[in-house]
Amino acid sequence: MDKIKEHGGYRIKADKTVFGSLEKCYAITSFYYNGEKHLVAAAEKSDPCYTYSLDGEIKDTLWTEPGGVMTVLQVPGQEILLATRKFYSPDESSEAEIIYVRNNGSGWQMKTLCRLPFVHRFGILERNHRYYLIACTLKSAHAFPGDWTCPGRVWVSPLPEDITQYDEEHEMTLYPLVSGLYKNHGFRICREEGCDYALIGSENGVFKIVPPEDAESEWITEQILNEPVSDMVYVDFDNDGQLELLTLSPFHGDTVSIYQLQADHYVKVWEAKEKYPFLHAIDQAVIRNKGYAFIGNREGERALMAVSFDFGTGSYKTDILDHGAGPANVMYFQDRANTDGYLFASNRESDEVAVYKLNAEE
Numbered sequence: 001m002d003k004i005k006e007h008g009g010y011r012i013k014a015d016k017t018v019f020g021s022l023e024k025c026y027a028i029t030s031f032y033y034n035g036e037k038h039l040v041a042a043a044e045k046s047d048p049c050y051t052y053s054l055d056g057e058i059k060d061t062l063w064t065e066p067g068g069v070m071t072v073l074q075v076p077g078q079e080i081l082l083a084t085r086k087f088y089s090p091d092e093s094s095e096a097e098i099i100y101v102r103n104n105g106s107g108w109q110m111k112t113l114c115r116l117p118f119v120h121r122f123g124i125l126e127r128n129h130r131y132y133l134i135a136c137t138l139k140s141a142h143a144f145p146g147d148w149t150c151p152g153r154v155w156v157s158p159l160p161e162d163i164t165q166y167d168e169e170h171e172m173t174l175y176p177l178v179s180g181l182y183k184n185h186g187f188r189i190c191r192e193e194g195c196d197y198a199l200i201g202s203e204n205g206v207f208k209i210v211p212p213e214d215a216e217s218e219w220i221t222e223q224i225l226n227e228p229v230s231d232m233v234y235v236d237f238d239n240d241g242q243l244e245l246l247t248l249s250p251f252h253g254d255t256v257s258i259y260q261l262q263a264d265h266y267v268k269v270w271e272a273k274e275k276y277p278f279l280h281a282i283d284q285a286v287i288r289n290k291g292y293a294f295i296g297n298r299e300g301e302r303a304l305m306a307v308s309f310d311f312g313t314g315s316y317k318t319d320i321l322d323h324g325a326g327p328a329n330v331m332y333f334q335d336r337a338n339t340d341g342y343l344f345a346s347n348r349e350s351d352e353v354a355v356y357k358l359n360a361e362e
Contacts, residue, residue, distance in 0.1 A: 010288055010360035012306040014321040014343065019056040019353040023047045025346040026328045027072040033079040033103070037335075039344050041353045042069035042083060044328070049083070054335060056355065062101050062108045068093070070120045071187075075163065076131065079103065082163075084119050090138055091145045093118045098135065100163055112168045117141075118152060121187035124159060125196040125211045131159040132211045134198050135174060136184050152184030153177075154200060154209065156219060177219055178207065183251040186231040188282075201229035203251060225259065225266050233284045235291040237309035237316065244269075246293045246307065248279040255279075256295060256307065258316060270316045272307075276300065281327035287340050288360050296327035298349050304330065304356070325350045 019041075026044035030037055031051055038059055042049035049062040049069065062081065072083040081101045087093040097115040101108055122135035137152040155174035166172045178200070186201020200207040206225035212218060228250040234243040237258070245259040245266055254275040259266035281296030281304070296304040304322040309315075326349025334341040343356040 010290060010362055012287070012292060012308070012319050012321065013359045013361060014304075014356035015359070016322060017056060017355050017357070019052050019355065020050075020058065021351045022050065022346075022353050023351050024067075024348055025351060025353050026348055027069040027083065028329050028331050028344055028346045029072045029074065029081075030331070030333060030344075031074050031081060039333075039355075040072055040081070041346055042072050043067040044069065044348065045088060050353075052353070054337075060108065063110050068096065071122050073123065075100070075159075076124060076126065080163065082113065082122070082124075084122065087118070087120060090118075091142060091147075093120075093138070094141075096120075098122060100166075102164070111164075111166070112171060113163060113166050114171045114174060116155065116174065119155075120152075120185065123187065123189045123198060125189065125198060127195045127211045128213060130211075130214075133157050133159045133172075133174065134177075134209065134211075136181075136187055136200060138184050139182070148182060151180045151182045152202070153179045153181065154184070154207075156211075177209070178221055180204070181207075183228075183230075185251055186229050186248075188231075188233055190234055199224075199232055199234070201232050201247070203228045205229065206232055206245070206247070228253075230279065231282045233282050233293050235284045235293050236286075237291045237293075237307075238311075239289070239291070239309075246282075246284075246295075248282060248295065252278050252280065254297070256318075258307075272316075272318060274318070276303065276305075281330040281345070283330050283332045283343070285332040285341060287358065290360075294321075294330050294332065294343055296325075296330060296345070298326045298328065302326035302349050304343075304345065321356060325352055325354065 024044040027042040038051040046067045048064045051060045068086040068088045070084045087096040098113045118137040120138040125132045135155045140150040182203035184202045188199040197210045210220040229247045231248045256272040258270040276297035277299035279297045293307040306319045310317045325347035328348035331344045340358045
């Protein structure tokens with residue numbers, strides 16, 4: 001019983017607030033500008049991109065079109081957002097690119113950073129005070145709708161301090177690092193011992209990618225799981241100091257699994273009995289000394305769930321936080337108003353931009 005209390009014998013519940021409606025809302029992030037933290041939601045199709053106050057008020061319209069936004073994030077230390085655009089579906093993304101958005105004093109301005117067909121996820125990695133851009137293409141080409149015969153890649157480049165030197169006429173150059181990745185969908189940035197790294201999920205498995213130690217070093221790529229994975233996250237569920245790997249599989253699949261590192265390879269230790277069609281949303285958090293994964297699916301019951309370890313039974317459990325909304329993405333964040341934190345969600349299937357206030361109850 002003492003161990004249960006120490007590591008959180010809690011059940012997570014959530015109180016939902018809908019900020020507004022955004023058709024096919026998809027990509028989300030936080031954006032600190034004008035001295036305040038904002039939340040950002042952008043659309044998969046042609047709807048605008050909005051910033052919101054933490055209370056749910058629309059503060060700015062960053063752009064009205066085009067959409068096709070799969071990823072959006074802030075450049076570290078700068079009031080600049082990076083985003084993908086013109087990725088409308090796996091079969092309608094040959095014109096996809098990465099853009100940057102900033103306020104030039106007279107309004108928000110959008111410019112092309114680089115054209116990268118089929119770019120779906122990307123991120124910024126930091127190591128030894130140097131930043132790197134890493135971008136993933138879902139595939140490389142197709143001859144007909146539903147064609148997956150041309151695999152995607154992982155692209156990388158050092159990130160310059162001033163990205164505003166780039167535009168449609170002077171694009172930033174990315175270099176291919178890993179090729180041959182089919183359905184290259186999963187992406188997660190992690191940090192360990194002061195160094196960022198990326199987890200990449202694909203039909204080929206899960207890969208760990210570490211940026212160079214210095215200007216003379218090489219990128220490091222390691223395959224850590226040889227199973228098809230759509231998305232994944234690291235969580236220390238049982239508080240033993242070792243991260244478990246939770247996966248959603250296969251591509252846009254219905255199966256939730258957890259793997260533990262045993263010796264030098266990952267072994268599956270749990271698989272959810274229930275099937276959740278079109279699993280997609282995923283994030284993680286530590287709340288009251290207990291690790292959680294937050295996941296959501298876009299078909300069937302279209303649930304939002306919290307997965308955690310039950311110290312009483314010695315197994316894993318799933319708490320349903322919402323159903324019917326169909327989240328495409330979720331993002332955990334904190335502020336002083338609630339120490340248990342919040343989930344920011346783009347509920348694509350219900351066109352909701354929503355925030356869930358989390359409450360851990362014994």
